[in-house]
Amino acid sequence: MLFESAVRIELTDEEFRLLAAFIYDHAGLYFDGGSRFLLESRLQNRLKEHHFDSFLKYYHYLLYHQDRLAELNRMIDIVTTNETYFYRERNQLDAFAEEILPEMAQRNSGKKSLRIWSAGCSTGEEPYTLAILCSESGLFDDSWQVDIIGTDISQRVLKTARKAVFSQSSFRATDGEAIDRYFDRTEDGKYSLDDSIRNMVHFGHLNLMDEKMMGLIRECDIIMCRNVIIYFDQNAKARAINSFYRKLVPGGYLLLGHSESLMNITTVFKLKHLTRVMVYQKPEGTQG
Ligand SMILES: C[S@@+](CC[C@H](N)C(=O)[O-])C[C@H]1O[C@@H](n2cnc3c(N)ncnc32)[C@H](O)[C@@H]1O
Numbered sequence: 201m202l203f204e205s206a207v208r209i210e211l212t213d214e215e216f217r218l219l220a221a222f223i224y225d226h227a228g229l230y231f232d233g234g235s236r237f238l239l240e241s242r243l244q245n246r247l248k249e250h251h252f253d254s255f256l257k258y259y260h261y262l263l264y265h266q267d268r269l270a271e272l273n274r275m276i277d278i279v280t281t282n283e284t285y286f287y288r289e290r291n292q293l294d295a296f297a298e299e300i301l302p303e304m305a306q307r308n309s310g311k312k313s314l315r316i317w318s319a320g321c322s323t324g325e326e327p328y329t330l331a332i333l334c335s336e337s338g339l340f341d342d343s344w345q346v347d348i349i350g351t352d353i354s355q356r357v358l359k360t361a362r363k364a365v366f367s368q369s370s371f372r373a374t375d376g377e378a379i380d381r382y383f384d385r386t387e388d389g390k391y392s393l394d395d396s397i398r399n400m401v402h403f404g405h406l407n408l409m410d411e412k413m414m415g416l417i418r419e420c421d422i423i424m425c426r427n428v429i430i431y432f433d434q435n436a437k438a439r440a441i442n443s444f445y446r447k448l449v450p451g452g453y454l455l456l457g458h459s460e461s462l463m464n465i466t467t468v469f470k471l472k473h474l475t476r477v478m479v480y481q482k483p484e485g486t487q488g
Pocket of ligand 1: 226227228229280281282283284285288319320321322323326351352353354357406407408409425426427428431457
């Protein structure tokens with residue numbers, strides 16, 4: 201047994217091609233030849249747990265076994281990159297708080313509702329940061345219905361997000377004052393988010409490539425999808441972005457990560473220059 205766990209199972213060219221295509225078809229995640237070793241490393245434990253001596257057997261399990269859906273979820277937990285932290289990309293968050301939220305508060309003052317979607321939210325730091333910013337803005341009193349939703353394809357990260365207990369690494373861009381205000385220290389040295397913020401965010405399992413499930417998302421005023429489509433190829437990026445377009449109200453905003461853009465993907469959004477950042481806006485007077 202000891203011997204078995206020390207053996208590294210090699211991912212052949214053909215197995216890599218099959219598994220990479222399988223992951224791409226399901227999640228839009230693109231593994232090029234350079235990421236073969238990464239995939240081989242990340243999936244070693246799955247093979248060992250099933251006592252498989254080849255990746256081909258694992259691939260067949262994913263295709264045909266009665267428990268394939270559970271294994272698919274486990275695999276997705278492993279192959280996704282879930283790096284995130286509170287107050288990531290501060291310039292854009294400042295624009296969100298100082299320019300986008302006031303505009304939305306005015307625009308929606310009649311219906312008094314606001315809907316924000318963090319797509320690819322990982323362990324929740326992003327939508328919780330948005331909740332803190334909405335709360336601190338003072339723009340939305342109790343008469344408003346403010347919905348903030350966080351979705352991700354990985355069940356593992358969503359479990360952490362719902363628990364809302366974080367370790368030090370989530371606070372690399374957070375000042376001490378905000379930590380003191382919104383978090384309690386736990387006995388094991390972690391940080392538990394205050395219920396007043398925690399209850400503002402709802403989480404759901406959603407694969408951005410699953411158009412049927414995407415259909416269930418209600419129209420949003422603001423969609424934030426940062427550091428997610430960098431892992432997609434052009435075709436998968438276009439699919440996700442088209443869905444976001446359909447899910448935004450006219451005049452609604454799409455906020456991508458600082459290294460992401462819609463160049464060569466679509467021209468349907470208007471690029472809007474705010475004071476320090478650029479964001480995408482669905483033009484007024486357009487529909488679905
Ligand atoms: C690097 S994290 C970004 C987290 C956060 N948005 C941020 O910028 O800090 C990328 C997240 O996208 C999720 N993801 C990847 N492919 C996805 C898909 N097809 N559908 C939904 N989420 C996906 C991953 O599970 C991961 O949690």
